[in-house]
Amino acid sequence: MKRIIYIPFDHLHRNYGALNGADPKHDVIAIVESARMTTGRNWHKERLFFLISSARHFAKLLEAEGFQVEYVKAPTTIDGLKSIQKKHKITEVICAEPSSHRQFAALHEFGATFIPNDFFLTPRPLFADWAGSQKSFLMENFYRLQRTRLNILIEKGKPTGGAWNFDKENRLPPPKKYDGPPYLEHKRDEIDLEVAKELGMSATTTWATTRKGALAQLKNFIDNHFAEFGPLEDAMTIDNWALHHSLLSPYLNNGLIHAEEVITAAVKAFDAGKIPIESCEGFIRQIIGWREYVNGMYWFLAPDYRENNQLNATRKLLPLFTDPNKTKMNCIKQTVTDINDRAWVHHIPRLMLLSNLALITGTNPQEFLDWMREVFIDASEWVMVPNVIGMGVHADGGAMMTKPYAAGGAYISRMSNYCKECEYNPKLRIGETACPFTTLYWDFLDRHKETFAKNHRMSQQFFGLNRLSDLPELKVRAQEVLTGLELGEI
Ligand SMILES: Cc1cc2nc3c(=O)[nH]c(=O)nc-3n(C[C@H](O)[C@H](O)[C@H](O)COP(=O)(O)OP(=O)(O)OC[C@H]3O[C@@H](n4cnc5c(N)ncnc54)[C@H](O)[C@@H]3O)c2cc1C
Numbered sequence: 001m002k003r004i005i006y007i008p009f010d011h012l013h014r015n016y017g018a019l020n021g022a023d024p025k026h027d028v029i030a031i032v033e034s035a036r037m038t039t040g041r042n043w044h045k046e047r048l049f050f051l052i053s054s055a056r057h058f059a060k061l062l063e064a065e066g067f068q069v070e071y072v073k074a075p076t077t078i079d080g081l082k083s084i085q086k087k088h089k090i091t092e093v094i095c096a097e098p099s100s101h102r103q104f105a106a107l108h109e110f111g112a113t114f115i116p117n118d119f120f121l122t123p124r125p126l127f128a129d130w131a132g133s134q135k136s137f138l139m140e141n142f143y144r145l146q147r148t149r150l151n152i153l154i155e156k157g158k159p160t161g162g163a164w165n166f167d168k169e170n171r172l173p174p175p176k177k178y179d180g181p182p183y184l185e186h187k188r189d190e191i192d193l194e195v196a197k198e199l200g201m202s203a204t205t206t207w208a209t210t211r212k213g214a215l216a217q218l219k220n221f222i223d224n225h226f227a228e229f230g231p232l233e234d235a236m237t238i239d240n241w242a243l244h245h246s247l248l249s250p251y252l253n254n255g256l257i258h259a260e261e262v263i264t265a266a267v268k269a270f271d272a273g274k275i276p277i278e279s280c281e282g283f284i285r286q287i288i289g290w291r292e293y294v295n296g297m298y299w300f301l302a303p304d305y306r307e308n309n310q311l312n313a314t315r316k317l318l319p320l321f322t323d324p325n326k327t328k329m330n331c332i333k334q335t336v337t338d339i340n341d342r343a344w345v346h347h348i349p350r351l352m353l354l355s356n357l358a359l360i361t362g363t364n365p366q367e368f369l370d371w372m373r374e375v376f377i378d379a380s381e382w383v384m385v386p387n388v389i390g391m392g393v394h395a396d397g398g399a400m401m402t403k404p405y406a407a408g409g410a411y412i413s414r415m416s417n418y419c420k421e422c423e424y425n426p427k428l429r430i431g432e433t434a435c436p437f438t439t440l441y442w443d444f445l446d447r448h449k450e451t452f453a454k455n456h457r458m459s460q461q462f463f464g465l466n467r468l469s470d471l472p473e474l475k476v477r478a479q480e481v482l483t484g485l486e487l488g489e490i
């Protein structure tokens, strides 16, 4: 009997999900470009281009294999699937478990048959078992179990290199003048140009839209960047937009490449003696630790987790997030410009610049989350929600992280070269040239001192706050900064 196999835009792999075992003789492939997805929000064009062009390339590959592929445009996914059902007179729709609560509910109600989602290394029930047995959801504990369970960087039951993590070696500031290997450019074909035209943009060469391109990106990372990934993974520099980051998240998230393939390539390079342990461990931690943990937490936490606002943050999204000309803060201006250009910055600007600013200005978490979702190339719901609500702005009252990632200008100055060319001074907390991060960091601690009073991990920060002799002046300056930020003048 014939079946419809529904392939969402983030399940684009021939060997995983519902396509594993699919047969061109029996199966009709359904791919739906829903208006909800394309025009529902103010999406970054680069992101739409990447997602749509990848899906259209993937459809062509399946056609070349002999599949009958129905690539339809429809108001919603369900509308599209209904039209395909009608055309082919087939009722059964098979799909791998979708990656968001919303799509899961919609397809469940529609009557789709789910098969387990194997786009991750950790089955959802396995993660739920782990999380259900924990008092606090420490990523480090999960990660160590993953290393053992998956037998990665383990020798005779012990961690390779004698330690579970090499974080201390992996916190170098950027070099004086960074002169790294060039980044891959991805050539464009007819499909890319057609999609770019529909979107009213000219196609850039930053992101691949095919599996071949994604594999080339993986090879480029392994050959040219992996060895130096670790020590510089937290550094930020104006000299280079990606340093040694892999730039693999978009492909991991839309399925063009699978985590297992990335891990296999990484371990092979390490075993060949080409990669220092701190770089290898640091990278493996991101893939089998952070990525799996965040996905696991998304499914473990309730669907309404994204609505958390436990610090009662009510400020509207600041204009600088959408227009880099609305700020004089060099770090933010550069970061938002980078996002406008490529829909990507690495984890430290996301955490210690953008989220930190949203946190210490008391920006509404949902407004900030919506903006982050719209502008990043790799922003799927499952990954943005825990990263922003839990890690970035601590809106969940500490359910995921034991303390908020709030920091002043000193951290940014140490880990980047933004401050040298800035109008503000990271060392100053009061006065017109005080760094807004530094002023607002202390103001944030003071505003929330009761909430965090019993948090032992923050005792040093409060010790510092209690020693500030200029707190009254700082509180006045903080109000000026907040008003200036709202007016786009700081
Ligand atoms: C506030 C915030 C928001 C984020 N939003 C996203 C998002 O929408 N989509 C996304 O894929 N990643 C997100 N991340 C994680 C991380 O910033 C990106 O995965 C990374 O910058 C992508 O670039 P890369 O592929 O070069 O990563 P690398 O630095 O080379 O890391 C390798 C891989 O590790 C995985 N990874 C590392 N950290 C995380 C993490 N915290 N959560 C999930 N995966 C991780 C990614 O798949 C990444 O490709 C976010 C992090 C923060 C702090």
Ligand code: SF4
Pocket: 329, 330, 331, 332, 408, 409, 412, 413, 418, 419, 420, 422, 423, 424, 425, 426, 435, 436, 437, 438
């Ligand atoms: S001084 Fe402050 S605002 Fe300016 S770049 Fe440094 S951290 Fe950013």
